[in-house]
Amino acid sequence: MKFLSVLMLLISLNAFAARVEVDVLGMTCGMCVEAITKELKATNKVDNIKVSLENKKATFQELAKTKIADSEIKAAIKKAGYEAVKIRRDK
Ligand SMILES: [Cu+2]
Numbered sequence: 866m867k868f869l870s871v872l873m874l875l876i877s878l879n880a881f882a883a884r885v886e887v888d889v890l891g892m893t894c895g896m897c898v899e900a901i902t903k904e905l906k907a908t909n910k911v912d913n914i915k916v917s918l919e920n921k922k923a924t925f926q927e928l929a930k931t932k933i934a935d936s937e938i939k940a941a942i943k944k945a946g947y948e949a950v951k952i953r954r955d956k
Contacts, residue, residue: 882926885911885933888951889942892918900945908933908941923949 889901898916901923905914910933911925923942927933935952942949 882912882929884926884955885924885938886953886955887923887938887942887949889916889921889923890948890950892916892921892947894918897945897947901942901947904941904945905938908937910937 892898892901895918898918901916902914905911905916905923905925910928910931912928914923914925916923938952939949
C-alpha cells in the first residue's frame with residue numbers, strides 16, 4: 866500500500882507540471898535531436914525531454930515550481946542551431 870501512495874503522489878506532482886510542446890524547424894538527423902535535448906537540459910528548468918525528429922517537435926515538462934518563458938525556450942533551441950516556431954502549453 867505504501868508503494869501505491871508513493872505512486873499516487875508522483876502522479877499528482879506530475880499533474881502540476883506544465884507540459885510544453887514546441888514545433889522546431891531545421892532538424893534533419895539524430896545529432897539535431899541530441900543538440901536540442903542538451904540545450905533544453907542546460908536550462909535546468911525542464912525534465913522529461915523528448916525530441917522527435919519525425920514529428921519535428923520537442924516536448925518536455927517544467928520542473929516543479931519552475932517556469933520557463935517562451936523566450937528562454939526559443940533561446941535554448943536557437944543556441945542548438947534551430948528555430949522554435951510554435952510553443953504550446955497544456956495549462
Ligand atoms: Cu542533424
